[in-house]
Amino acid sequence: MATAKVTWVEHTEYDEASVHQFYRPLLRSGLAFGASRWLATLQRKCECLAILMSSATVSPNEPTAISQEGKRSMLKLARRMTENFCAGVSASSAREWSKLDGATGSIGEDVRVMARKSVSEPGEPPGVVLSAATSVWVPIAPEKLFDFLRDEQLRAEWDILSNGGPMQEMARIAKGHQNGNSVSLLRASAMSANQSSMLILQETCTDASGSIVVYAPVDIPAMQLVMNGGDSTYVALLPSGFAILPDGPSIGSEHKTGGSLLTVAFQILVNSQPTAKLTVESVETVNNLISCTIKKIKTALQCATPEC
Numbered sequence: 001m002a003t004a005k006v007t008w009v010e011h012t013e014y015d016e017a018s019v020h021q022f023y024r025p026l027l028r029s030g031l032a033f034g035a036s037r038w039l040a041t042l043q044r045k046c047e048c049l050a051i052l053m054s055s056a057t058v059s060p061n062e063p064t065a066i067s068q069e070g071k072r073s074m075l076k077l078a079r080r081m082t083e084n085f086c087a088g089v090s091a092s093s094a095r096e097w098s099k100l101d102g103a104t105g106s107i108g109e110d111v112r113v114m115a116r117k118s119v120s121e122p123g124e125p126p127g128v129v130l131s132a133a134t135s136v137w138v139p140i141a142p143e144k145l146f147d148f149l150r151d152e153q154l155r156a157e158w159d160i161l162s163n164g165g166p167m168q169e170m171a172r173i174a175k176g177h178q179n180g181n182s183v184s185l186l187r188a189s190a191m192s193a194n195q196s197s198m199l200i201l202q203e204t205c206t207d208a209s210g211s212i213v214v215y216a217p218v219d220i221p222a223m224q225l226v227m228n229g230g231d232s233t234y235v236a237l238l239p240s241g242f243a244i245l246p247d248g249p250s251i252g253s254e255h256k257t258g259g260s261l262l263t264v265a266f267q268i269l270v271n272s273q274p275t276a277k278l279t280v281e282s283v284e285t286v287n288n289l290i291s292c293t294i295k296k297i298k299t300a301l302q303c304a305t306p307e308c
Contacts, residue, residue: 022137022261026245037209044207047176069229071173077232078183078203080123085214085239088114088131089265110134111287117274125236127272132286133265136294139303142244142260146211148301149242150204152186157300158293161198161217165189170199171227180206185223186215199223201237214241238267262297264290 019027026032066074114131118124138145148154152167167186175181186200201223202215216237226232243263266289270282 020135022135022247023245025247026261031209031246040207040209044176044181044205048181066171066173066227067229070227073226073229073232074171074173074185074201075175075183077226077235077237078201080232081201081216081237081239082203082205082212082214084124084237085212085241085265085267088239088267089133089243089263111290113283113286115270115278118269119274122234123232123236125238125269125272127269127274128276128278128282129238129267130270130278130282130286131265131267132283132290133263134290134294135261135263137247137259138262138298138301139259140301141258142211142246143206145260145262145301146180146204146206146213146244149213149244149297150180150202152184154300155186158296160289161188161200163189163198167200175205178206180204180211185218185227210246211244212241213244214239216240238269240266240268262294264294266290 014027016024016027023032031037111132111134116129116131118126118129120126140148149158152169155167156162156165165188167188169184170187171185173183175183182204184202184204186202188198188200199218199220200215201218202213204213205211216239218235218237222235226235242265245261245263247259247261266286268282268286268289270276270278270286
């Protein structure tokens with residue numbers, strides 16, 4: 001068997017004064033940008049590619065049989081969803097965050113907001129889109145927090161899209177040997193007999209460096225087309241979700257972290273007219289949504305204490 005040796009050197013400079021104190025231990029340890037993180041990500045990607053290249057079309061654990069063409073189309077849509085989520089929480093010279101006056105949640109976290117106008121963007125509804133995000137520390141191990149957030153049966157404890165009840169997993173595509181790496185299609189409980197159940201596309205990814213849970217409401221006819229192998233390019237979605245990092249060194253060592261750094265982010269269409277102005281009410285709505293979600297998560301995990 002042929003072997004290969006890869007030498008990978010990363011040089012990253014950053015101004016620690018601009019980094020929140022929550023994240024400084026992670027950066028100082030080298031885990032945020034170091035080789036351990038990249039290797040963990042590469043391993044997860046390789047597992048995903050191996051599964052996609054497999055001739056098997058159905059896994060015994062998948063609730064619904066999906067053809068290989070349907071899998072590829074659904075995974076392509078999920079990849080776009082997750083990339084848009086990451087772009088929505090990452091500041092850059094092209095997409096800068098601004099902290100609005102009064103944009104502070106009821107539990108004290110700083111909420112950063114960013115508005116953009118969507119005009120004729122394929123795969124995104126037209127109008128004014130508001131992105132809002134915040135990061136908090138919670139005294140829960142990253143693995144436990146990830147398992148809680150990705151469990152469709154527990155979604156009613158924090159997600160208003162669940163309509164107050166557990167969600168049903170309609171389809172799932174495994175992306176690795178761990179159950180936490182998958183793309184799922186969830187159905188929310190209908191509030192009345194005359195109401196159609198909402199569908200939620202969700203992608204969950206986890207490795208030794210961290211985890212994400214990303215989801216978006218999706219149109220039922222559009223998803224039926226995608227699952228049959230149709231083009232997913234024009235399926236409109238606005239992703240929300242969570243990013244979970246350990247609060248200190250844990251990769252490749254015996255040390256286990258005491259908590260997690262949880263980033264919560266929402267993208268919401270606040271007006272279907274791209275020329276509309278962003279209103280204070282829209283900012284307050286998404287601000288309250290973030291604060292309420294964090295409080296519900298802490299309550300469900302029994303960590304709603306002042307030090308949290």
